[in-house]
Amino acid sequence: MPDKKGRVTGVNGNLVRVRFDESVLQNEVATINCKGTQLKGEVIRIRGQEAEMQVFEDTSGVSVGDEVAFTDDLLSVELGPGILKQVYDGLQNPLYKLAEKSGFFLERGLYLDPIDRDVDWDYSPTVKVGDSVKAGDTVGTVPEGIFKHRVMIPFSWSDTWTVTWVVDPGSYNVDTVVCKVKNSKGQENDVTMVQKWPIKKPIVNYKEKVLPVDTLVTKKRLIDSFFPVARGGTFCTPGPFGAGKTVLQHSLSQHSEADIVIVAACGERAGEVVEVLREFPHLSDPRTGKTLMDRTIIICNTSSMPVAAREASVYTAVTLAEYYRQMGLHVLLLADSTSRWAQALREMSGRLEEIPGEEAFPAYLESLIAGFYERAGLVELDDGSTGSVTIGGTVSPAGGNFEEPVTQGTLKVVGCFLGLSRARANARRFPSIDPLESWSKYKSVVDNDQVTTARSILKRSHDVHQMMMVVGEEGTSNDDYIIYQKGEFLDAVYLQQDTFDDVDGACSVERQQEVFNTLMMVLTAKFALGDKDKIRTYFNRLRQLFIDWNFIASGTEAYDEKVKLIEAMIKEAQDA
Amino acid sequence: MRKVYNRILQIAGNVIMLEAQNVASGELAMINSRHGASLAQVIRLDQDQVYLQVFAGSRGLSTGDEVRFLGHSMQVSSSPKLLGRIFNGSGVPRDNGPELDEALIDIGGPSVNPAKRIIPENMIRTGIPMIDVFNTLVESQKLPIFSIPGEPYNELLARIAMQAEVDVIILGGMGVKYDDYLYLRDTLDEHGALHKSVLFIHTAADPVVECLLVPDMCLAVAEAYAVEGKRALVLLTDFTNFADALKEIAITMEQIPSNRGYPGDLYSQLAARYEKAVDFDGAGSITILAVTTMPGDDVTHPVPDNTGYITEGQFYLKGGKIDPFGSLSRLKQNVNKVTRDDHRTIMDTMIRLYADCLESREKQSMGFRMSTWDTKLLQYGDLFETRMMDLSKNVALEDALDDGWAALAECFDPEETGIKTDMLEKFWPKKSEASN
Numbered sequence A: 001m002p003d004k005k006g007r008v009t010g011v012n013g014n015l016v017r018v019r020f021d022e023s024v025l026q027n028e029v030a031t032i033n034c035k036g037t038q039l040k041g042e043v044i045r046i047r048g049q050e051a052e053m054q055v056f057e058d059t060s061g062v063s064v065g066d067e068v069a070f071t072d073d074l075l076s077v078e079l080g081p082g083i084l085k086q087v088y089d090g091l092q093n094p095l096y097k098l099a100e101k102s103g104f105f106l107e108r109g110l111y112l113d114p115i116d117r118d119v120d121w122d123y124s125p126t127v128k129v130g131d132s133v134k135a136g137d138t139v140g141t142v143p144e145g146i147f148k149h150r151v152m153i154p155f156s157w158s159d160t161w162t163v164t165w166v167v168d169p170g171s172y173n174v175d176t177v178v179c180k181v182k183n184s185k186g187q188e189n190d191v192t193m194v195q196k197w198p199i200k201k202p203i204v205n206y207k208e209k210v211l212p213v214d215t216l217v218t219k220k221r222l223i224d225s226f227f228p229v230a231r232g233g234t235f236c237t238p239g240p241f242g243a244g245k246t247v248l249q250h251s252l253s254q255h256s257e258a259d260i261v262i263v264a265a266c267g268e269r270a271g272e273v274v275e276v277l278r279e280f281p282h283l284s285d286p287r288t289g290k291t292l293m294d295r296t297i298i299i300c301n302t303s304s305m306p307v308a309a310r311e312a313s314v315y316t317a318v319t320l321a322e323y324y325r326q327m328g329l330h331v332l333l334l335a336d337s338t339s340r341w342a343q344a345l346r347e348m349s350g351r352l353e354e355i356p357g358e359e360a361f362p363a364y365l366e367s368l369i370a371g372f373y374e375r376a377g378l379v380e381l382d383d384g385s386t387g388s389v390t391i392g393g394t395v396s397p398a399g400g401n402f403e404e405p406v407t408q409g410t411l412k413v414v415g416c417f418l419g420l421s422r423a424r425a426n427a428r429r430f431p432s433i434d435p436l437e438s439w440s441k442y443k444s445v446v447d448n449d450q451v452t453t454a455r456s457i458l459k460r461s462h463d464v465h466q467m468m469m470v471v472g473e474e475g476t477s478n479d480d481y482i483i484y485q486k487g488e489f490l491d492a493v494y495l496q497q498d499t500f501d502d503v504d505g506a507c508s509v510e511r512q513q514e515v516f517n518t519l520m521m522v523l524t525a526k527f528a529l530g531d532k533d534k535i536r537t538y539f540n541r542l543r544q545l546f547i548d549w550n551f552i553a554s555g556t557e558a559y560d561e562k563v564k565l566i567e568a569m570i571k572e573a574q575d576a
Numbered sequence B: 001m002r003k004v005y006n007r008i009l010q011i012a013g014n015v016i017m018l019e020a021q022n023v024a025s026g027e028l029a030m031i032n033s034r035h036g037a038s039l040a041q042v043i044r045l046d047q048d049q050v051y052l053q054v055f056a057g058s059r060g061l062s063t064g065d066e067v068r069f070l071g072h073s074m075q076v077s078s079s080p081k082l083l084g085r086i087f088n089g090s091g092v093p094r095d096n097g098p099e100l101d102e103a104l105i106d107i108g109g110p111s112v113n114p115a116k117r118i119i120p121e122n123m124i125r126t127g128i129p130m131i132d133v134f135n136t137l138v139e140s141q142k143l144p145i146f147s148i149p150g151e152p153y154n155e156l157l158a159r160i161a162m163q164a165e166v167d168v169i170i171l172g173g174m175g176v177k178y179d180d181y182l183y184l185r186d187t188l189d190e191h192g193a194l195h196k197s198v199l200f201i202h203t204a205a206d207p208v209v210e211c212l213l214v215p216d217m218c219l220a221v222a223e224a225y226a227v228e229g230k231r232a233l234v235l236l237t238d239f240t241n242f243a244d245a246l247k248e249i250a251i252t253m254e255q256i257p258s259n260r261g262y263p264g265d266l267y268s269q270l271a272a273r274y275e276k277a278v279d280f281d282g283a284g285s286i287t288i289l290a291v292t293t294m295p296g297d298d299v300t301h302p303v304p305d306n307t308g309y310i311t312e313g314q315f316y317l318k319g320g321k322i323d324p325f326g327s328l329s330r331l332k333q334n335v336n337k338v339t340r341d342d343h344r345t346i347m348d349t350m351i352r353l354y355a356d357c358l359e360s361r362e363k364q365s366m367g368f369r370m371s372t373w374d375t376k377l378l379q380y381g382d383l384f385e386t387r388m389m390d391l392s393k394n395v396a397l398e399d400a401l402d403d404g405w406a407a408l409a410e411c412f413d414p415e416e417t418g419i420k421t422d423m424l425e426k427f428w429p430k431k432s433e434a435s436n
């Protein structure tokens, strides 16, 4: 590799200008030697003999004339066994290892191996000498927790290769050569258990991308039944501060039926990540019997960590997601918050003195958002198996107003919109997803026509409520009042769900279907109840029964008893 | 000995530019002018051109003034002698005491490794029911007090500081009125808390740029104590002035504003400070309470808005009371599960019924007929306001919970409250008690 060097000519926050002699690549990684500390950065603009770099660290102490070394590499992550259960920063630095080295604080310029070299893996080859392989093909596997981790020919190797040597099955660390391959030009390459991949490029070693069809079950009634998410689909959850975005994402990361969950804490509070990383090792995953941490990767670049690394963090996260997808797994990536990523772009764009778009966001914001969500998808792999990446991002719009560039740019590209409302959060109606504003293009776990019926009742109930504010209860007909009560009932017993309750917090598909059917009996019933006081009392009682039911574990006697009580109460009150 | 420069090429706003070599980004310089000496900090380097932000402001600076680079960035002493002392924004004593230059540490240091944080779980008792019962303050929490100008926010700040069990109190004033500074200082003094306090005070009359240093000075000192195992409480007032100072510098530097003139990195700037709140794994903690005045009582104004996205809830001060709906402690669930069995029940029920009461009041004001239920709610609302919302109350959490049950029992039948039966059996006041 040529020894490419340069010198600092200007510093403006985390944007550093460098004069270079030879050639540099766009998005090439370089390090600034700041009095012996190596600060990593990425070239983001080249003009003449000067390159502008966004530096992934605090730049205090950098002087004009400091030496810069270019690496000839794009910003990349390491892929291999041992990524699961890790807690990384936005550049894939392992945070626990960093803490061992530098204590309480994140030390500038300290970068460690993302994948532990001291761990040995039980390797079993799946190819033999003479086999023909290409990029992305599996050459062996190692057990990584609950999964068979595929060791693959690096995704970037073009050409077909013939296997010339294979290691014996055994226990090796990731740098061990596990097989050798040769191409038609006679070039021979070593394959190890790790490879590198540039994070801003999608991994595309699959047969084809197919339309997401299956619902990704989240065990949230409001989502699965009303605004479902698909495996390989995309969704966003915009909402003002304190509306419940993070609580919702944490709950999704616990209960969603995905093989792997990647939590990308992007520019948000450190305290929230701490909850995940301290609690997940102790929470059990009902799907596997292991802990939740066994299926989780945390990418954590919180708000006080360097801004440029925050920009990188979402790409790091999605690249890891694509890597596990290549093993035929279903990966859910949750990014909180994509607005902080967009703000990182805005900060950089401002320093580059680019012509700003709306709210000073760069003009290319929308295409970057689209490019990010496009990395989701359900794919058919070359061996016929399927894998998927589902992406859910929170959006934190300024002033809680959805008419802003990040929300709007996101809404254009996602398949499901779960809009969180301040009013619902204030009224403690959780999850505070607005049932009148939200939408989804994916398939529900309950009957679609019935969902439409339920939604229309919700809408009419809302209208009656609005009217009642003007004309009072006295001016409302009993029939309208029943519609109003039905809507409120649907909200209280089905849409609202107690996230923190062991039973109610996670509602299985079967249970959703059963509850939904009973709910529809209420919504479609023609009630003969008398005056408004009687109507209100009736619905209050029915609601209490239903809510109690929601908190009783399935398959218990108490559960069946409640169902009987509820059904009887519905029958009693119907018109003859 | 470093070279001295005496040719300032540009003075605009509070930023000056000169040509110099071997200067580092973030480095400090001392400027000596006819009006005295001022510190300045390098904020941009462009070849030989060095841009500095002058803490004492540029008024009266001359192009021929002497600029001497100091070879380090802003520092503050972390010596135990700090306790009981009062400084201005750039660390100069304002209490006639000696300058402190022992145990100097850099301000604005790196962030805490999230792996070294623990989940906070210690309640900070304040004796204020609206806080203890409904929006429990937790050690290591970062919480702003949203307020319109004129509300008693400094009184509330002082009240919490006096009540809280902490080892050190660090008070940072940003653009505070001189009278408010005196009030805060004297209150600490009267309660015998000054000896465990450190004050960094920037008053409204001081140069704007100095205000920018205050939170970093406070938090660097707090961090030094926390690492030593101490529980530090940092009180900052008023963060909106800090944001306005940022805005001023950004505009001078011709940065493109993102929202109402504030720079695009406002969120990151505020977060860098608030995120210093921490509960260390194996050491102490930092709790931050910060007054954030809201221009025009508008929560969507960029300063409160960005703050709300960063902090762990907010106390919303309105009409001299902590508003039960706009206020939130996001960490309360970490502690109120272990305080007392009925804590969550009282918290949820009383707020829900108060919301219902407000609806009844609205109906009443519109001239609709009041049902018996409405009448009960109206009675309850008055009780809630006098017994729970009054900020002058000073009662233990347990007594406040008992008061809550009593108020409910005075107004409602048990089954009207929507409280689960087992809770009612255990806590609902017996008839004789309620009628007393």
Ligand SMILES: Nc1ncnc2c1ncn2[C@@H]1O[C@H](COP(=O)(O)OP(=O)(O)OP(=O)(O)O)[C@@H](O)[C@H]1O
Pocket (backbone or CB within 6 Å): A239, A240, A241, A242, A243, A244, A245, A246, A247, A248, A268, A396, A430, A431, A432, A498, A499, A500, B308, B309, B310, B329, B330, B331
């Ligand atoms: N499902 C829920 N059940 C009960 N309480 C909730 C729920 N969701 C949110 N809350 C309450 O609201 C608070 C804020 O929620 P959360 O942190 O998820 O907000 P957010 O939308 O992520 O805000 P920000 O944009 O500031 O990060 C929580 O601390 C909790 O008190």
Ligand SMILES: [Mg+2]
Pocket (backbone or CB within 6 Å): A245, A246, A247, A268, A336
């Ligand atoms: Mg959040």
